[in-house]
Amino acid sequence: AAGVIQSPRHLIKEKRETATLKCYPIPRHDTVYWYQQGPGQDPQFLISFYEKMQSDKGSIPDRFSAQQFSDYHSELNMSSLELGDSALYFCASSSRGGTYEQYFGPGTRLTVT
């Protein structure tokens, strides 16, 4: 079965640079979620989108923005990167018309130097 696709899988950036992470949800899933997981920590919710509209917002820094496009893929834009932004970034998707289960992608490992 098709899963959530994330790209790139690894990204190395310098401080103050910009990064864009992409997420392609499972086909027919209409909701996308972004989570950040620091080393040894549990995933922390950043933001979610349903039908291209922001549906929920967590502890996402103002330097970050995200959107969902008409084909339901989503992008997380991160500007003025800081060393503390180094983490695994996961995208998850679900279908409101189905169950409430969220399926996670493989993640993007961001390293800020």
Place this chain on the structure above:
Amino acid sequence: QKEVEQDPGPLSVPEGAIVSLNCTYSNSAFQYFMWYRQYSRKGPELLMCTYSSGNKEDGRFTAQVDKSSKYISLFIRDSQPSDSATYLCAMRRISFGNEKLTFGTGTRLTIIP
């Protein structure tokens, strides 16, 4: 105090043993309860999703929910070395626009051959 508490372990058991993983939560608004398995540097993999109080079984895995005590458990029977991973409990509210998952800190499990 975190909304979801989970014993971080580490937990080591011999192959074939029954494993019990537990989480407690404080927010009675949580209505959906999930267990994820996460291998090192990989995305969380959904194992079980439950709504009602009671037991739900899937192969070697049994999820148990006690809403009156705000306590959930995951049991793994006939544990295998391939079950060695970090197990995360997660829960969410039921309302639209409030769908983010709140995770426990994860329990690192090692099955000893």
